[in-house]
Amino acid sequence: MADSDSAFADLLEANRRFAEDFDLGGFDGVARAGVALVTCMDSRIDPLRMLGLTHGDAKIFRNPGGRVTEPALEALVLGVHLLGVQRILVVPHTRCAMASASLEDVRRRVGESAGQDASWQTFGVIADQDAALADDVQKVRAHPLIPDTIDVGGFLYDVDTGLLERRV
Numbered sequence: 001m002a003d004s005d006s007a008f009a010d011l012l013e014a015n016r017r018f019a020e021d022f023d024l025g026g027f028d029g030v031a032r033a034g035v036a037l038v039t040c041m042d043s044r045i046d047p048l049r050m051l052g053l054t055h056g057d058a059k060i061f062r063n064p065g066g067r068v069t070e071p072a073l074e075a076l077v078l079g080v081h082l083l084g085v086q087r088i089l090v091v092p093h094t095r096c097a098m099a100s101a102s103l104e105d106v107r108r109r110v111g112e113s114a115g116q117d118a119s120w121q122t123f124g125v126i127a128d129q130d131a132a133l134a135d136d137v138q139k140v141r142a143h144p145l146i147p148d149t150i151d152v153g154g155f156l157y158d159v160d161t162g163l164l165e166r167r168v
């Protein structure tokens with residue numbers, strides 16, 4: 001293991017500055033804008049800012065590719081029933097690494113980085129991003145615990161322009 005104290009020092013220092021004028025305490029966990037978002041872990045995506053939202057407004061679930069996985073559905077069901085979610089956006093993005101390589105390719109590259117076999121590791125690579133988005137939105141709409149009164153949309157985020165385009 002690396003030395004964890006020094007590895008996190010800059011972040012903890014920044015956190016102490018953050019806490020000095022912290023004025024976000026005391027909120028409950030309800031999504032104040034009624035929004036839940038499933039999107040990719042990609043660092044080019046700033047989920048709140050791209051929707052004009054701020055702290056406390058939205059439930060955000062991220063994973064590689066922005067896929068509607070079982071854990072994502074769990075989060076959405078909780079969001080809808082316990083946390084005020086009324087609108088759900090599924091947001092993959094352009095130039096996503098998970099949509100531009102084969103499973104074999106990702107396993108090979110991870111294996112090379114790890115210096116060992118990675119062929120057993122699951123990676124949710126996406127062969128057809130539009131088809132995957134349509135499937136994912138349908139999974140949300142068809143979920144027995146997500147009622148028809150909830151608006152569900154699929155959008156592609158362009159990491160070069162910052163624009164969202166509705167696809168589903």
Ligand SMILES: [Zn+2]
Pocket residue numbers: 040041042064065066093095096097098
């Ligand atoms: Zn991505």
